[in-house]
Amino acid sequence: MSLSTLVDPEFTKALPKVELHAHLSGSISRQCLHEIWQRKKTEDPSFTVEDPLVLMPPGKVDFTLQTFFSVFSKLIYQLCNDLESLAYATNSALEDFLNDGVCYLELRTIPRPSPEANITREDYLNTILDTVDKFKARTQEMSVFLILALDRGHTTTSEAREIIDLAIANKPRGVVGVDICGNPTRGDVTLYRDAFARAKDHGLGLTLHFAETRASGTPAELATLLSFQPDRLGHVIHVPDEFKREIIRRRIGLELCMSCNVHAKLIDGDFLDHHFGEWRHTDCPIALCVRLPLDI
Numbered sequence: 320m321s322l323s324t325l326v327d328p329e330f331t332k333a334l335p336k337v338e339l340h341a342h343l344s345g346s347i348s349r350q351c352l353h354e355i356w357q358r359k360k361t362e363d364p365s366f367t368v369e370d371p372l373v374l375m376p377p378g379k380v381d382f383t384l385q386t387f388f389s390v391f392s393k394l395i396y397q398l399c400n401d402l403e404s405l406a407y408a409t410n411s412a413l414e415d416f417l418n419d420g421v422c423y424l425e426l427r428t429i430p431r432p433s434p435e436a437n438i439t440r441e442d443y444l445n446t447i448l449d450t451v452d453k454f455k456a457r458t459q460e461m462s463v464f465l466i467l468a469l470d471r472g473h474t475t476t477s478e479a480r481e482i483i484d485l486a487i488a489n490k491p492r493g494v495v496g497v498d499i500c501g502n503p504t505r506g507d508v509t510l511y512r513d514a515f516a517r518a519k520d521h522g523l524g525l526t527l528h529f530a531e532t533r534a535s536g537t538p539a540e541l542a543t544l545l546s547f548q549p550d551r552l553g554h555v556i557h558v559p560d561e562f563k564r565e566i567i568r569r570r571i572g573l574e575l576c577m578s579c580n581v582h583a584k585l586i587d588g589d590f591l592d593h594h595f596g597e598w599r600h601t602d603c604p605i606a607l608c609v610r611l612p613l614d615i
């Protein structure tokens with residue numbers, strides 16, 4: 320590459336990319352959500368969920384921490400609540416990553432049962448894994464692996480155990496790690512110590528949402544998360560200096576999500592103010608990630 324090459328959308332799209340921090344339900348395009356909505360509305364005209372293209376018109380990127388969790392619970396989860404829609408949405412997200420020039424993808428998701436639709440956690444995961452298998456057999460162009468996530472606002476210790484067991488059982492099908500995500504202003508991460516220890520004992524990678532907000536950047540929480548011996552950390556925004564030093568000493572991999580952090584106003588300022596500018600001078604391996612195409 321010549322240094323005079325213009326860095327424009329065409330150039331960045333053509334670059335072969337690795338994506339390590341994509342949440343499945345946030346990677347479904349608005350158009351795909353609209354198509355699922357259209358099918359549900361045709362089948363049942365009394366379906367009360369609003370058209371995603373009306374709720375999230377193209378170009379809308381001002382989802383803050385206060386609003387984006389409700390986009391999942393009030394919209395996306397109401398649309399992808401049957402296995403057919405889940406498979407359709409997963410395949411569409413995979414196609415979009417491939418078309419964006421991604422060649423290695425680790426997609427993460429919270430395996431959610433829907434008891435009202437008779438869908439178990441296993442059904443949810445198997446549907447995604449089957450869709451990934453079919454996609455890989457068809458395209459043969461992108462490596463795809465899964466990370467199973469715990470939701471810090473909702474997952475109980477026994478549910479955490481179930482999710483880790485699922486991750487262990489599905490390692491041969493491409494589950495490579497586990498994560499803790501969800502609303503960073505909720506929950507108690509100490510609950511997941513045993514679950515994550517078990518995951519590590521079984522050779523799963525551990526990546527953790529880390530210091531996304533001041534509320535989740537307290538010394539007590541960060542010390543707990545680091546004691547889980549994570550392989551990678553996501554976001555790393557509100558990190559006190561002594562924790563920065565420890566992260567650098569351990570050379571933990573960092574998943575930095577610039578567009579998310581800027582658009583969701585998780586940082587003060589703009590792209591040039593992003594903490595990538597600081598971390599890139601350390602020895603920590605860094606992956607620049609999208610988190611959610613909704614941010615773009």
Ligand SMILES: CNc1ncnc2c1ncn2[C@@H]1O[C@H](COP(=O)(O)O)[C@@H](O)[C@H]1O
Nearest residue numbers: 342343344345391427428429500501502528
């Ligand atoms: C600042 N960014 C974030 N911080 C923490 N958790 C986030 C997130 N963005 C998304 N999620 C988590 O990912 C789930 C959607 O994907 P899945 O249904 O699992 O595929 C959301 O419900 C939320 O818990």
